[in-house]
Amino acid sequence: MARVTGIGGLFFRSANNKALGEWYEKYFGITYMPRKDVWRQDAGPTVFSPFKHDTDYFGIPGQQFMVNLRVEGIDELLDIMKADGVKIDKNRVEDAIGKFAWVFDPEGNKIELWEPSEETK
DSSP: OOOOOSOOOOOOOOTTHHHHHHHHHHHHOOOOTTTSOOOOOOOOOOOOOOOOTTOOTTOSTTOOOOEEEEOSOHHHHHHHHHHTTOOEEEEEEEETTEEEEEEEOTTOOEEEEEEEOTTTO
């Protein structure tokens, strides 16, 4: 039976793709192409959810997508990013599915960080 087995890549435009690729690698361990081998992520839940065109969830008018990264040690990661001067949204959410926080990459893209709860893993 033919089926999709996962997301094979995420591609988006960047004003400085090399610098932005290095930023994602530094903070999230995501290797970027074509410089290195592809990023191999851990198995786990992945949400795929188109939002209404007028959603305010992304928080930035005109932002067409938001990457949600599954993390371990969200508080430690945020401390490291804060110490380096990364822009971090003040909002934090913790609920039955885990902890959520939002950061901005150097080009202003809002990124959602999610540390799944034990029940969600």
